[in-house]
Amino acid sequence: MNYLVIIWQVAFVLIVLSLVWMATLVLLRIVRTQKKVYFSHLRQKITEAMAAILWDETGQAVIEDRSLWKSQMVPEVFLDFVALVRGEERDRLVRRLERNRVDDDMRRLLRHPRKFVRFAALEALAYFPGLPTAKSVDSLIERSLSPELRVAGMRTLVEIKSYPAVPDVMAEITKLNGGSRSLHAVLSKLALHRLRDVLAYLDRPDITDIERAALLRALGSSADYAVMDRLTYALEHGSAMIRAAALEGLARLEHPEAAPPIARCLKDNDWSVRAGAVRALREMSFDGYADDIAALLSDPAWMVQFEAAQALSQMGATGRNLLEVSARAIGNETASRTASLALAELSAAEALQ
Amino acid sequence: MMDTVLLAAKYTGLMVIFIGVFQYSIYFLHLVLAGLQMARSGRAARTEALWRRYSETVPPIAVLVPAYNEEMTIVESLSSLMAIQYPNHEVILINDGSSDGTLEVLKREFDLAETSRLYSPQAPHQPIRAIYRSRHQKRLIVIDKVNGGKADALNAGINVSRAPLFCCVDADSVLEPDALLRTVKPFMEDPERTIAVGGTVRIANGSVIRKGQVLEVRLPRKLLPLLQTVEYLRAFLMTRIAWSRLNTVLIISGAFGLFRRDAVLDVGGYTLGTVGEDMELVVKLHRNMIENKRDYRIRFIPEPVCWTEAPETLSVLRNQRTRWQRGTLETFDRHSVMALNPRYGLVGVLGFGNVLITDVIGPIVDAIGLVLFPVLALTGSISYDFFLAYIAVMSGFGMAISVGSLALEEAQLRRVPKASDLALLTVMCVVENLGYRQLNSLWRIRGWVQYLRKSESWGVMTRTGFTSS
Numbered sequence: 001m002n003y004l005v006i007i008w009q010v011a012f013v014l015i016v017l018s019l020v021w022m023a024t025l026v027l028l029r030i031v032r033t034q035k036k037v038y039f040s041h042l043r044q045k046i047t048e049a050m051a052a053i054l055w056d057e058t059g060q061a062v063i064e065d066r067s068l069w070k071s072q073m074v075p076e077v078f079l080d081f082v083a084l085v086r087g088e089e090r091d092r093l094v095r096r097l098e099r100n101r102v103d104d105d106m107r108r109l110l111r112h113p114r115k116f117v118r119f120a121a122l123e124a125l126a127y128f129p130g131l132p133t134a135k136s137v138d139s140l141i142e143r144s145l146s147p148e149l150r151v152a153g154m155r156t157l158v159e160i161k162s163y164p165a166v167p168d169v170m171a172e173i174t175k176l177n178g179g180s181r182s183l184h185a186v187l188s189k190l191a192l193h194r195l196r197d198v199l200a201y202l203d204r205p206d207i208t209d210i211e212r213a214a215l216l217r218a219l220g221s222s223a224d225y226a227v228m229d230r231l232t233y234a235l236e237h238g239s240a241m242i243r244a245a246a247l248e249g250l251a252r253l254e255h256p257e258a259a260p261p262i263a264r265c266l267k268d269n270d271w272s273v274r275a276g277a278v279r280a281l282r283e284m285s286f287d288g289y290a291d292d293i294a295a296l297l298s299d300p301a302w303m304v305q306f307e308a309a310q311a312l313s314q315m316g317a318t319g320r321n322l323l324e325v326s327a328r329a330i331g332n333e334t335a336s337r338t339a340s341l342a343l344a345e346l347s348a349a350e351a352l353q
Numbered sequence: 354m355m356d357t358v359l360l361a362a363k364y365t366g367l368m369v370i371f372i373g374v375f376q377y378s379i380y381f382l383h384l385v386l387a388g389l390q391m392a393r394s395g396r397a398a399r400t401e402a403l404w405r406r407y408s409e410t411v412p413p414i415a416v417l418v419p420a421y422n423e424e425m426t427i428v429e430s431l432s433s434l435m436a437i438q439y440p441n442h443e444v445i446l447i448n449d450g451s452s453d454g455t456l457e458v459l460k461r462e463f464d465l466a467e468t469s470r471l472y473s474p475q476a477p478h479q480p481i482r483a484i485y486r487s488r489h490q491k492r493l494i495v496i497d498k499v500n501g502g503k504a505d506a507l508n509a510g511i512n513v514s515r516a517p518l519f520c521c522v523d524a525d526s527v528l529e530p531d532a533l534l535r536t537v538k539p540f541m542e543d544p545e546r547t548i549a550v551g552g553t554v555r556i557a558n559g560s561v562i563r564k565g566q567v568l569e570v571r572l573p574r575k576l577l578p579l580l581q582t583v584e585y586l587r588a589f590l591m592t593r594i595a596w597s598r599l600n601t602v603l604i605i606s607g608a609f610g611l612f613r614r615d616a617v618l619d620v621g622g623y624t625l626g627t628v629g630e631d632m633e634l635v636v637k638l639h640r641n642m643i644e645n646k647r648d649y650r651i652r653f654i655p656e657p658v659c660w661t662e663a664p665e666t667l668s669v670l671r672n673q674r675t676r677w678q679r680g681t682l683e684t685f686d687r688h689s690v691m692a693l694n695p696r697y698g699l700v701g702v703l704g705f706g707n708v709l710i711t712d713v714i715g716p717i718v719d720a721i722g723l724v725l726f727p728v729l730a731l732t733g734s735i736s737y738d739f740f741l742a743y744i745a746v747m748s749g750f751g752m753a754i755s756v757g758s759l760a761l762e763e764a765q766l767r768r769v770p771k772a773s774d775l776a777l778l779t780v781m782c783v784v785e786n787l788g789y790r791q792l793n794s795l796w797r798i799r800g801w802v803q804y805l806r807k808s809e810s811w812g813v814m815t816r817t818g819f820t821s822s
Contacts, residue, residue: 011746
């Protein structure tokens with residue numbers, strides 16, 4: 001057959017196929033519109049049932065229509081509902097749902113084929129701590145191919161205080177090239193509640209720079225001053241990323257004796273470390289290094305100038321005086337411009353108040 | 354002599370057909386990749402779920418809104434941006450030397466007071482006259498500067514902003530309330546590597562919009578915006594998602610995009626004096642990252658929706674398309690070293706290769722076909738199959754691709770409100786290929802001509818405003 005014939009015939013077939021596909025989708029849409037009405041009704045029924053359980057005066061309400069609670073919509077409706085009730089009422093709702101084995105139904109939904117249903121179930125199960133939930137979530141983390149679901153699972157484990165193993169979290173961080181912000185939040189919780197495991201992992205000789213940086217940042221959330229030595233030691237590391245992470249950790253730790261090692265980083269070769277050091281001193285309100293910070297108003301890196309100006313602006317009279325001196329300085333245009341703008345901003349903010 | 358001319362014409366015709374087949378093979382590949390990507394990412398989570406998940410950890414975002422002579426609509430646009438669902442954002446409006454009363458309206462409506470702000474002069478722009486802060490909207494900052502164009506205004510905004518991420522939004526566009534929450538997702542999941550994320554832009558003509566909010570999504574009532582609706586679906590839901598999967602997205606619409614500030618400042622911000630500043634910036638980002646051997650991601654996600662008003666008259670649409678073509682050619686010329694260059698990986702070979710075939714050579718080939726084939730057919734110089742093969746390339750494959758994009762939309766997003774609207778859009782997918790696309794090719798040739806003449810005009814872009822919708 002002539003290739004020109006093939007071309008127009010292929011086009012013809014593709015047009016017909018695409019139109020058939022589209023016609024099917026239009027028909028499906030009509031069906032879906034009907035289903036949407038059904039789901040909206042179902043949502044309403046589940047919400048009403050939850051309200052009935054919560055406000056039942058006898059406290060003995062038993063769910064009669066079990067099929068309603070097996071619906072894929074239950075976790076989602078539960079999350080919306082639970083956002084509206086707080087404190088004792090929330091606890092009561094959870095207890096009563098547990099008594100009616102609704103949490104079992106939700107755990108079963110962790111095997112639902114739809115990802116968003118599994119996701120909602122994972123989040124909802126954070127309100128139902130205990131061994132069965134921990135086991136189900138662990139199992140989901142093991143078998144799930146979706147990093148999003150695995151991270152959500154780890155968050156749920158942290159929320160029910162059944163902490164995931166540090167190597168598992170670190171493996172996820174490595175897989176995700178440094179990890180998501182949620183994963184770093186998980187690691188911070190591990191540093192607070194499983195510090196020994198975190199330190200043991202940090203002592204491994206084979207960890208990558210990305211892992212080390214994540215761990216050092218998390219150590220700041222450990223609320224244990226004993227980790228200060230490790231963080232201070234990391235300030236001497238060859239990698240700027242690790243030095244910056246250690247500074248973040250020190251700033252979070254807020255140890256009163258952290259100022260001298262942080263201040264030494266004001267003279268670091270890497271601008272991100274210098275900026276991090278100024279930020280850390282500002283966050284910890286260490287005003288004793290005002291002169292060193294003022295010297296950074298003429299730093300070649302804009303971010304360092306900016307952080308220095310911000311730090312001085314927040315220091316009260318001392319910082320303001322130094323900004324005024326720098327603004328008037330002759331022969332140092334960069335420092336003068338930065339300080340003038342910072343002073344103008346300070347005055348404008350005061351005027352607005 | 355006549356025989357030689359006819360033979361040459363026939364061979365040219367064959368070339369037109371084969372280039373067309375090659376182009377559509379790429380489009381079919383886009384369709385498959387986009388389908389795989391959308392199936393993999395699944396349906397988007399509801400806003401409440403996103404809110405629960407991200408509210409504590411989202412990074413701050415500066416929303417940059419360049420405005421030039423927008424006194425009629427600016428208050429409504431800003432009010433809608435201030436009310437957007439995001440826990441940590443500030444809105445920076447850049448009044449780019451408007452000659453109407455834009456600044457006065459803003460001063461009056463938002464109770465602006467002159468302030469000062471420490472900012473970096475890293476990206477080049479015209480001088481800033483003053484910076485204002487609203488007394489009652491703490492998150493609103495207004496920059497008044499000397500006129501310099503959109504890229505210039507955005508550079509001023511980038512310099513003055515402090516958030517690690519910035520989102521550029523056109524003053525006449527409307528964002529869905531959860532657009533930022535959704536767009537920030539890739540930055541949350543892969544904060545180290547993600548440097549830019551684009552979202553879908555849709556046509557607002559016909560929808561009910563009040564006070565900067567889309568109250569009811571409806572299809573446009575006029576033919577031209579309806580045809581553009583199909584066109585936008587194809588561009589956003591097929592091409593960009595496919596390129597996103599390969600990390601070769603070359604354009605993030607100037608109407609709505611989220612960028613990492615430090616990455617943009619690394620390349621000196623937006624390039625001044627170009628009409629295609631949005632594409633130019635993304636290509637610059639790719640180039641900088643690849644040349645410095647850095648691991649990075651530029652993503653496009655289908656869900657976040659920014660609504661924009663499409664041109665309703667042929668002359669305005671022609672100006673817009675001519676300008677887009679010029680912008681693409683300018684960017685291609687400026688970064689031509691990347692084209693088909695393996696050193697730039699998939700971006701150079703596939704991304705730029707596609708620009709070369711579709712945007713640089715494409716309009717010329719289309720125009721040759723449009724002139725040549727009617728002549729050959731009328732003189733009886735080509736066979737029936739030859740002519741049908743050309744019709745297949747000119748319209749047939751295009752219909753299948755457009756319907757395929759609409760099917761993807763319906764399978765994954767379902768933003769078209771009703772089944773009857775879907776049916777109407779399906780008809781438009783067919784109609785679009787019977788004249789409208791060919792007209793577009795001719796406008797792109799006009800863009801080529803203007804580019805060669807080094808024209809710098811933006812053309813007139815008349816908008817009727819959302820309130821009339």
